[in-house]
Amino acid sequence: MPETLPVDPAGTGASTDSDREARIEQLLLSGLDHYFAGKFDQAINIWTRVAFLERGHGRARAYIERARGAQAERHREHEELLHRGVTAYQSGDMHTARTLLTRAIEEGGPTDVALAFLQPFGDLQESVEYLTEKGDKRLPKLMTDSSNLGKDNQPFDAGDKRRMNNLGSRRWHTDQSFKMRPVKYSLLCARTVAKQGGETQFADMRGAYDALPGELKERITDLAIEHSLLSSRSKVGFTDATELEKARLASVHQRLVRRHPRTGRRSLYLSSHASHVVGWPLPEGLDLLYELTDRATQPQFVYTHTWQLYDAVLWDNRVTMHRARRHVPETDPRDMRRVSVLDETNTLAQPV
Numbered sequence: 001m002p003e004t005l006p007v008d009p010a011g012t013g014a015s016t017d018s019d020r021e022a023r024i025e026q027l028l029l030s031g032l033d034h035y036f037a038g039k040f041d042q043a044i045n046i047w048t049r050v051a052f053l054e055r056g057h058g059r060a061r062a063y064i065e066r067a068r069g070a071q072a073e074r075h076r077e078h079e080e081l082l083h084r085g086v087t088a089y090q091s092g093d094m095h096t097a098r099t100l101l102t103r104a105i106e107e108g109g110p111t112d113v114a115l116a117f118l119q120p121f122g123d124l125q126e127s128v129e130y131l132t133e134k135g136d137k138r139l140p141k142l143m144t145d146s147s148n149l150g151k152d153n154q155p156f157d158a159g160d161k162r163r164m165n166n167l168g169s170r171r172w173h174t175d176q177s178f179k180m181r182p183v184k185y186s187l188l189c190a191r192t193v194a195k196q197g198g199e200t201q202f203a204d205m206r207g208a209y210d211a212l213p214g215e216l217k218e219r220i221t222d223l224a225i226e227h228s229l230l231s232s233r234s235k236v237g238f239t240d241a242t243e244l245e246k247a248r249l250a251s252v253h254q255r256l257v258r259r260h261p262r263t264g265r266r267s268l269y270l271s272s273h274a275s276h277v278v279g280w281p282l283p284e285g286l287d288l289l290y291e292l293t294d295r296a297t298q299p300q301f302v303y304t305h306t307w308q309l310y311d312a313v314l315w316d317n318r319v320t321m322h323r324a325r326r327h328v329p330e331t332d333p334r335d336m337r338r339v340s341v342l343d344e345t346n347t348l349a350q351p352v
């Protein structure tokens with residue numbers, strides 16, 4: 001006759017009533033640990049399991065109620081911080097805005113904060129991740145994943161194409177200049193900071209323009225530049241675009257010299273996505289683009305940002321270029337998340 005198996009209809013993993021009670025007690029305590037660590041979601045999940053195992057468990061229900069209250073209070077405080085931060089930013093009080101928004105990011109989800117912060121400034125850019133399958137995306141559609149991590153939050157393997165594709169951000173560029181309506185503002189949030197390297201550098205394209213010789217300024221004022229993602233990808237070794245990709249990634253034209261609509265200052269609009277000067281012989285146009293990029297990225301125009309956990313850096317792509325510095329992508333996780341606002345029009349439709 002076969003041995004009788006222990007019966008455990010509730011699925012607690014316990015075989016007797018006392019085991020079951022002990023297990024429930026353990027779950028209640030584990031929920032409290034999460035609760036006092038501020039992890040209300042996990043606490044509620046655990047206590048919900050207890051309430052399911054033992055229908056109407058009074059303590060579990062009371063705990064869940066309390067955790068929901070704490071969650072609602074945190075959400076309210078978070079919204080308040082965010083609202084005050086955005087108001088301070090809009091009134092030009094950068095110090096207060098920085099303090100409040102940093103707290104909001106530390107205490108809330110950076111995804112929600114970044115999206116809510118930028119939403120009032122215009123249309124948000126949908127992320128473009130050509131090498132990521134639909135189901136493998138880590139972040140929401142309006143957030144660009146600038147990390148070296150897969151959906152399992154582990155660094156990409158050495159041969160992973162997504163890792164090589166990230167090398168594109170190591171070249172000086174402005175975000176999405178290959179789009180008809182390029183990106184205006186970008187907000188980059190640091191969720192895991194690389195242990196070594198991985199800084200972001202910014203080049204001031206207003207200062208670079210101001211420092212150009214007068215005759216060069218005159219020569220370039222009305223030039224249009226062709227930009228395409230195929231061009232920048234080819235610069236990091238992706239030269240095997242399919243016909244479909246070529247059709248999807250049609251190039252666009254942008255102004256080389258822009259005028260900022262608020263300050264009235266002129267600046268250079270360059271990017272690794274720039275392929276040539278419209279209407280010029282290719283070598284002559286490339287020569288100009290190389291020279292302007294060299295001039296614009298001299299040390300006196302460059303700021304290097306060394307990331308701290310939860311930093312959020314906001315920049316205006318209309319007056320800057322940026323690039324990421326080297327780190328060790330196969331072993332050193334770097335989790336950076338970007339949200340961006342689109343410019344109103346193509347740059348050629350803007351007065352210079």
Ligand SMILES: [Fe+2]
Pocket residue numbers: 169173174175322
């Ligand atoms: Fe970028």
